[in-house]
Amino acid sequence: MSIANQGFPAFRADLNNALQALVSNSSGSTAPSTTFAYQFWIDTSASPNILKQRNADNDAWITIGSLNQSTDVFNLAIAQGGTGGATASDARTNLGLAIGTDVQAYSANLTTYASTGIGFRNRIINGAMVIDQRNAGASFAQTDGAYNLDRWSGDSWSGSSTTGKYTVQQSSTAPTGFNFSLKVTSSAATSSASSDLYTIKQKIEGYNTADLGFGTANAKTITISFWVRSSATGTFGGALKNSAGNKAYAFTYSISAADTWEQKSITIAGDTSGTWVGATNGMGLAVYWQLQVGSSNATSAGSWATGDYYGATGCVNLLTSNGATFYITGVQLEVGSSATSFDYRPYGTELALCQRYCYVTGGNSYSNFYSGFFNSTTDFQGPLIFPVTMRSAPTLTSTGNFQVISNSTFSASNLALGGPETTQMTAKINVNVSGATAGYGGTMRANNDTTAKLILSSEL
Amino acid sequence: MYKFIKNSEFDVLIRIADNASIPFDPANTDYQAFKQAIADGAELQDADGNVVADAQAYVAGLP
Numbered sequence: 001m002s003i004a005n006q007g008f009p010a011f012r013a014d015l016n017n018a019l020q021a022l023v024s025n026s027s028g029s030t031a032p033s034t035t036f037a038y039q040f041w042i043d044t045s046a047s048p049n050i051l052k053q054r055n056a057d058n059d060a061w062i063t064i065g066s067l068n069q070s071t072d073v074f075n076l077a078i079a080q081g082g083t084g085g086a087t088a089s090d091a092r093t094n095l096g097l098a099i100g101t102d103v104q105a106y107s108a109n110l111t112t113y114a115s116t117g118i119g120f121r122n123r124i125i126n127g128a129m130v131i132d133q134r135n136a137g138a139s140f141a142q143t144d145g146a147y148n149l150d151r152w153s154g155d156s157w158s159g160s161s162t163t164g165k166y167t168v169q170q171s172s173t174a175p176t177g178f179n180f181s182l183k184v185t186s187s188a189a190t191s192s193a194s195s196d197l198y199t200i201k202q203k204i205e206g207y208n209t210a211d212l213g214f215g216t217a218n219a220k221t222i223t224i225s226f227w228v229r230s231s232a233t234g235t236f237g238g239a240l241k242n243s244a245g246n247k248a249y250a251f252t253y254s255i256s257a258a259d260t261w262e263q264k265s266i267t268i269a270g271d272t273s274g275t276w277v278g279a280t281n282g283m284g285l286a287v288y289w290q291l292q293v294g295s296s297n298a299t300s301a302g303s304w305a306t307g308d309y310y311g312a313t314g315c316v317n318l319l320t321s322n323g324a325t326f327y328i329t330g331v332q333l334e335v336g337s338s339a340t341s342f343d344y345r346p347y348g349t350e351l352a353l354c355q356r357y358c359y360v361t362g363g364n365s366y367s368n369f370y371s372g373f374f375n376s377t378t379d380f381q382g383p384l385i386f387p388v389t390m391r392s393a394p395t396l397t398s399t400g401n402f403q404v405i406s407n408s409t410f411s412a413s414n415l416a417l418g419g420p421e422t423t424q425m426t427a428k429i430n431v432n433v434s435g436a437t438a439g440y441g442g443t444m445r446a447n448n449d450t451t452a453k454l455i456l457s458s459e460l
Numbered sequence: 461m462y463k464f465i466k467n468s469e470f471d472v473l474i475r476i477a478d479n480a481s482i483p484f485d486p487a488n489t490d491y492q493a494f495k496q497a498i499a500d501g502a503e504l505q506d507a508d509g510n511v512v513a514d515a516q517a518y519v520a521g522l523p
């Protein structure tokens with residue numbers, strides 16, 4: 001860019017060339033023959049043209065971006081912090097953010113998630129049948145109203161309480177994505193009768209259903225989804241009902257192939273009338289899956305009925321066939337008109353949710369239960385602290401053999417809750433012993449017995 | 461059937477069928493079932509196995 005000492009015509013020509021180079025940013029198909037630090041050059045040999053700038057050392061060109069002479073658009077390359085695209089769509093593609101390929105467009109489901117929450121959507125506890133504190137996977141001969149897997153119970157009734165009609169067991173037979181199911185096996189060929197009431201059910205606490213607004217004009221629509229499999233095919237059913245037993249919604253679903261997992265979804269518009277328990281520790285609602293429900297206990301499916309119903313009319317009577325099976329898992333009850341993916345909670349969280357209703361402790365030869373003192377030569381008492389606050393003060397039952405270890409060991413029997421000290425958080429448990437010294441301390445434990453367990457139940 | 465044991469320190473309610481110890485908590489469903497059963501005429505025994513004659517009157521005084 002220096003002009004030599006020369007005659008005026010040559011000087012004028014050199015000056016014009018220099019000025020043209022400046023205003024055109026040295027545009028050309030080849031690099032300027034003489035270069036300077038920070039000098040611009042538009043490389044017209046490429047299409048689109050490329051804007052370059054000389055580096056400070058004047059030994060290389062730095063690419064800044066491209067000049068598209070057809071669209072008259074300047075593009076900043078990705079390497080220079082740009083997108084390399086002339087349009088928003090090109091920019092997303094160049095950056096690996098193409099909608100529908102790399103990222104998803106806004107979905108209406110997001111609105112649903114925003115209104116219902118992403119976690120803890122499922123009002124059913126132990127819907128994946130993971131927790132089985134009482135039976136630890138062993139088969140349970142269902143009696144009327146008894147609990148089997150955690151939070152799950154069954155009806156066994158036909159005019160009066162019956163036994164030996166079916167068993168319930170935690171099973172490892174499960175659909176993809178699940179590890180356990182609740183398995184029902186018919187124990188006898190039970191002829192159907194109008195008063196039959198054989199079901200699997202879960203009662204949900206009022207604190208966990210009050211927001212559904214049932215019994216008000218703002219009742220929310222809910223969806224119940226589950227995986228099911230049976231040796232029988234045809235129309236199966238169930239029901240949703242209130243604690244007063246005077247409002248029920250029966251539903252049906254079809255099992256089309258025997259011994260094959262199928263996922264079902266039932267959407268129910270919330271009940272805008274009727275009496276529903278609000279935010280209390282009473283029963284908010286109950287969901288039933290019918291195994292064999294007689295006409296006296298069934299109603300037409302698909303609408304809210306006034307009455308005490310446990311299922312739909314015209315459904316399969318599973319228990320008429322000895323050995324018939326029914327599996328269920330992945331049970332979810334959520335707000336909304338469509339089923340979302342199963343709300344899998346951590347095992348410890350699910351266990352804690354179950355322990356609000358049932359706490360089983362023991363299982364080792366010398367499981368320690370609680371420490372206390374001898375109130376007399378025949379009575380030992382102490383507090384058992386629960387891992388979570390239970391729904392109510394719990395009922396205590398026990399299995400196996402116990403002892404109190406102190407200055408000696410004393411066989412312990414007749415476990416009993418001691419008066420008003422038993423609350424939702426702790427139980428005072430008294431046991432009978434013989435020959436102890438009043439005032440001594442000790443620990444109540446299993447007496448070399450792995451079956452020694454304390455079962456504290458505050459189920460609904 | 462149920463058994464009611466009352467002594468100087470505490471009261472105990474036992475469901476005889478499974479020897480369950482039931483707390484005196486109105487929210488406990490076993491306790492609710494006990495009160496309903498007595499109202500329906502179920503038998504209540506004392507600590508010695510004697511039938512309590514005025515069971516319904518006794519239960520009426522419970523929480």
